Amino acid sequence: MFPYIKIIFFLVLCSLLVSCGFKDIDKRSFVVTIGIDKPENKEEGYDISLKIALPSSDPKTQGEEFIIHTETARTVSEAVRLIKAKSGNELDFGHMKMIVFGEKLLQEDITQIMDWFTRRRDIQKIAFVGSGKPTAKAILELKPKGERLPSNKLFLFFGETGTESPYVTTNYLFHFYRNLMDRGIDPYLPIIETKNEEFEITTMSVLKNGKNAIVLDKEETKTFNVLNREYDKVNLKIEQENIYFMLSVDSISAEYTIVETKNIPYIEYDVNIKGIIEESLQQLDNTKIDEYSKMVEDVFTTEIQNLLEKFQEKSVDPMGFGLRYRATHNGTEEAKWKKWQSIYPALQFRVKVQTDIKSTGIIE
Amino acid sequence: MNRYFHYLVILNMLANVVALVPKVLIEHRLNGVVVSIFIGVALSLLFFYVFANSMFKFPGKGEPEIIKAYTPKWFASSYLFIIGIFYFIAAGIILLTFIxxxxxxxxxxxxxxxxxFLFLSIVCAGALMKTEKTLYALEIILVISLPLILGIFLKSxxxxxxxxxxxxxxxxxSFDSISIESVGAASYSFVGFYYLAIYNRLFTEKVKPIKIRYILLIGIVGTVNIFxxxxxxxxxxxxxxxxxxxxxxxxxxxxxxxxxxxIERVLFIFLLLYIGISIISATISSHTGLEIIKSVLPSFKWKNRELMPIIVILLFSMVTILAQYYLPQGKLYEFTKIFFIGLLGVGMFKTFLMIWIVRRAKK
Structure with missing residues (x-):
C-alpha cells in the first residue's frame, strides 16, 4: 500500500504542471514605450499611446516594425483595457523600458498618474522616464535612421551603454517617484525633442509639486549633471579675451554642506576638477597652467552659482538640499520641513571650485 | 563548531526579508528604530549565548528529551506543545507571505x-524527511544562493x-519613542539558534562552549544584516x-x-533565490515544530508505520490553506507583529528555563 502513496503523490504533482497561467510568446504583444498626453479637447483623462514592437520571424531582418495604439480614458488602466481589445494579443509590459510624459501633461500635477506605474508589478522600476516635446506621441512615432529595434535608440541614449553625454539626463522610474514623494527633493525629467527625424535630448525640466516648474537650457543641464551625478565625461569651455580653450574633465567631485549661522545660512559647495586641455585656439604655455586653472575656476564658479540661484528663485530643489537638511537636523519631520521652507529662500551659496589641470595635452 | 550550526544561524538572517521584518521596521522608521534594533540585537545575543551553550552541554540530545528529563510531565508536555506550535507559526508566516x-x-x-498546494507539498515532504537530510538540503540551497544574494546586496x-x-x-x-514591535522584528534575524532544539540531536560530539568572541561576530553580522x-x-x-x-x-x-x-531586472533573480530561501526556511521551521510536537503526542501506528507526523503535517497544511482565506495580507501583517513580540517573551522564558535546567543537571 505505502509504496503506491509516493507514486500517487507524484502523479498529483504532475497535474499541477498544466500551464494555463502563461500565454505563449506569439500570443503576446510587447509594449516597449508608453506615452501619456493630455487630450486636446477634454478636461479630464489621458491620451495613452502604447508602442508595440512587432517581432519578425526571420532572424536576418530584425523586427524594426512597430504599431502605436492610442486611446483616451479617465485612467491609464481603462485606456490599456481598450487597447487590449484592439490588439488581439495579450499586452506584455515586461519589456517597457521607456515612459514619456507629454509636455502639456506636466502643466498639471502628475502624482495621480504615477500610481498606475508603481502599483503594477510588471512595470519595471528601472524604466527610463522623460518628457516629450511637443507631445509624447510624437516621440513614440519617430523612427530615427539606423534604429534596429523599436525605441532602442532611446534606450541607448539613457542606458549609458551607448552614448555618454553630459547633456542627457538619465532618470529612472523609481528615482523619479522617490523624488516626487520625498519632501526636500524635487524630481527632474529629461526633455526629448524631435528635430529632423532625430532625437535631441539636451535639456531638462525640474518639477515642483508634480508640475513643470522650470526648464533648463543646454549649459545649465550640463552643469546640473556634473553637480548632481559627479558626471566626469564633460568638457568645459573657457572663453576670455585672446584665449579660448576646452578642458576635458577626468574626474570631478562635488560636495556640499549646509552651514547655519546666526545671520544668513549658507551652503558651501566644494567642487574639485581634474582634467587636461583638449583643444585650444591659441598657443598655450605650460608654465602658465596655474593661470588657466584660475580661469576654469572662475568660469565654473559663476555657472554653478547662477544655476543654484536659479533653482532658489523658482523655489525648486532638485539637488536635495532640503533632504540633506532633514538628514542632519533633529526634531519632528513636520517642524524640520517648515523650518527649511523658511530657510531656503534666504540661503546663500558659496561655491568653491578647485581645478587641477594636469597637462596641456600631448602638445603645448 | 559544526558548519551546519552556522547555516542555521544564517538562514534566518536571509529569511527576514520574506518574514515581513523590513515592513515592520519601516513602519517604525521615524520611531526610534535604530535604538530598537540595538536593543533587539543585544537581547537576542543574550538568548543566543545562554540557549546555545546550554544545548551544547547535552550533546546529541534535543530539547524534548532535555525538558522531559528535568521537568514535571504536565509542564513538559504543555510547554513543548506550545513551542512546537510557535515553530509552525513561523513556517506559516513565511509560506503565506511568499505565496x-x-x-x-x-x-x-x-x-x-x-x-x-504547490509550496505546501514541497515543504511538507521536506518536513517529513529525516532531520539530517533537511540539513543537507539547507546546505545545498545556501551554497547556491548565498553568494548571489550577497552580490545583490553589494550591488544595491x-x-x-x-x-x-x-x-x-x-x-x-534614533532616540524617539522605542517600539517593542521593532525590537521583536529585529530579533527575528537572530532566532536561527532556536533550531538547535531539534538539530542538536545531530551534533553528537561534545563541543566547547561558545565564546563571547563568536557571539560578538554574530552580533556584527546580524546588525549589518538588519540595517x-x-x-x-x-x-x-x-x-x-x-x-x-x-x-x-x-x-x-x-x-x-x-x-x-x-537579466537586466534584478527582481527576477531575487525572486528565484528567495523561492529557495523561503521554502527551506519553512521546511526547517516546520520540521523542528513537527519533531517537538511529535514528542508529546501519543504514537499512532498503522501497519508498523508512524502516522502521527503525517496527521500533524496535514493539519498544518489545512490551517495554512484556511489562513490564506481568513488571514489576508493586512491581517497577516498584524498577526506577524504579535508573533514578533511573542518571540521575545518565549526567548525570555526559554533562557530562564535553560539556566534552571543546566543547574539541575549539574547537581
Missing part, C-alpha cells in the same frame, strides 16, 4: 489555492541613485515614499539594474 509574493510578482493569474549599495540622505533621516530619529534590510529600501524608495510598499525589498530589487547581468 502572496508569488501571486503578485510571478503569476497573478494563478489561483492562490494552487500556489499554496554601490548604486549612484541610492539616496544616503534619506537613510540619514532615519538616524536622526541592510531596513536602510536599502529607504535609500531606493525614499523616506516618505517607502511607507506605501507592501514588500519593500522586492520593490527595491526591481529598482536595481544590472546591464550586463544575466
Amino acid at each position: 502572496d509574493i508569488t501571486l503578485r510578482f510571478i503569476n497573478p493569474d494563478m489561483s492562490s489555492l494552487y500556489t499554496a 549599495l554601490f548604486n549612484p541613485y541610492l539616496s544616503w540622505d534619506s537613510m540619514k533621516v532615519i538616524v536622526q530619529h 541592510t534590510s531596513l536602510m536599502i529600501p529607504i535609500g531606493y524608495n525614499g523616506v516618505d515614499g517607502i511607507g506605501d510598499f507592501n514588500y519593500p525589498w522586492f520593490s527595491t530589487a526591481d529598482a536595481i539594474r544590472m546591464e550586463f547581468g544575466f
Whole structure:
C-alpha cells in the first residue's frame, strides 16, 4: 500500500504542471514605450499611446516594425483595457523600458498618474522616464535612421551603454517617484525633442509639486549633471579675451554642506576638477597652467552659482538640499520641513571650485 | 563548531526579508528604530549565548528529551506543545507571505489555492524527511544562493541613485519613542539558534562552549544584516515614499539594474533565490515544530508505520490553506507583529528555563 502513496503523490504533482497561467510568446504583444498626453479637447483623462514592437520571424531582418495604439480614458488602466481589445494579443509590459510624459501633461500635477506605474508589478522600476516635446506621441512615432529595434535608440541614449553625454539626463522610474514623494527633493525629467527625424535630448525640466516648474537650457543641464551625478565625461569651455580653450574633465567631485549661522545660512559647495586641455585656439604655455586653472575656476564658479540661484528663485530643489537638511537636523519631520521652507529662500551659496589641470595635452 | 550550526544561524538572517521584518521596521522608521534594533540585537545575543551553550552541554540530545528529563510531565508536555506550535507559526508566516509574493510578482493569474498546494507539498515532504537530510538540503540551497544574494546586496549599495540622505533621516530619529514591535522584528534575524532544539540531536560530539568572541561576530553580522534590510529600501524608495510598499525589498530589487547581468531586472533573480530561501526556511521551521510536537503526542501506528507526523503535517497544511482565506495580507501583517513580540517573551522564558535546567543537571 505505502509504496503506491509516493507514486500517487507524484502523479498529483504532475497535474499541477498544466500551464494555463502563461500565454505563449506569439500570443503576446510587447509594449516597449508608453506615452501619456493630455487630450486636446477634454478636461479630464489621458491620451495613452502604447508602442508595440512587432517581432519578425526571420532572424536576418530584425523586427524594426512597430504599431502605436492610442486611446483616451479617465485612467491609464481603462485606456490599456481598450487597447487590449484592439490588439488581439495579450499586452506584455515586461519589456517597457521607456515612459514619456507629454509636455502639456506636466502643466498639471502628475502624482495621480504615477500610481498606475508603481502599483503594477510588471512595470519595471528601472524604466527610463522623460518628457516629450511637443507631445509624447510624437516621440513614440519617430523612427530615427539606423534604429534596429523599436525605441532602442532611446534606450541607448539613457542606458549609458551607448552614448555618454553630459547633456542627457538619465532618470529612472523609481528615482523619479522617490523624488516626487520625498519632501526636500524635487524630481527632474529629461526633455526629448524631435528635430529632423532625430532625437535631441539636451535639456531638462525640474518639477515642483508634480508640475513643470522650470526648464533648463543646454549649459545649465550640463552643469546640473556634473553637480548632481559627479558626471566626469564633460568638457568645459573657457572663453576670455585672446584665449579660448576646452578642458576635458577626468574626474570631478562635488560636495556640499549646509552651514547655519546666526545671520544668513549658507551652503558651501566644494567642487574639485581634474582634467587636461583638449583643444585650444591659441598657443598655450605650460608654465602658465596655474593661470588657466584660475580661469576654469572662475568660469565654473559663476555657472554653478547662477544655476543654484536659479533653482532658489523658482523655489525648486532638485539637488536635495532640503533632504540633506532633514538628514542632519533633529526634531519632528513636520517642524524640520517648515523650518527649511523658511530657510531656503534666504540661503546663500558659496561655491568653491578647485581645478587641477594636469597637462596641456600631448602638445603645448 | 559544526558548519551546519552556522547555516542555521544564517538562514534566518536571509529569511527576514520574506518574514515581513523590513515592513515592520519601516513602519517604525521615524520611531526610534535604530535604538530598537540595538536593543533587539543585544537581547537576542543574550538568548543566543545562554540557549546555545546550554544545548551544547547535552550533546546529541534535543530539547524534548532535555525538558522531559528535568521537568514535571504536565509542564513538559504543555510547554513543548506550545513551542512546537510557535515553530509552525513561523513556517506559516513565511509560506503565506511568499505565496502572496508569488501571486503578485510571478503569476497573478494563478489561483492562490494552487500556489499554496504547490509550496505546501514541497515543504511538507521536506518536513517529513529525516532531520539530517533537511540539513543537507539547507546546505545545498545556501551554497547556491548565498553568494548571489550577497552580490545583490553589494550591488544595491554601490548604486549612484541610492539616496544616503534619506537613510540619514532615519538616524536622526534614533532616540524617539522605542517600539517593542521593532525590537521583536529585529530579533527575528537572530532566532536561527532556536533550531538547535531539534538539530542538536545531530551534533553528537561534545563541543566547547561558545565564546563571547563568536557571539560578538554574530552580533556584527546580524546588525549589518538588519540595517541592510531596513536602510536599502529607504535609500531606493525614499523616506516618505517607502511607507506605501507592501514588500519593500522586492520593490527595491526591481529598482536595481544590472546591464550586463544575466537579466537586466534584478527582481527576477531575487525572486528565484528567495523561492529557495523561503521554502527551506519553512521546511526547517516546520520540521523542528513537527519533531517537538511529535514528542508529546501519543504514537499512532498503522501497519508498523508512524502516522502521527503525517496527521500533524496535514493539519498544518489545512490551517495554512484556511489562513490564506481568513488571514489576508493586512491581517497577516498584524498577526506577524504579535508573533514578533511573542518571540521575545518565549526567548525570555526559554533562557530562564535553560539556566534552571543546566543547574539541575549539574547537581
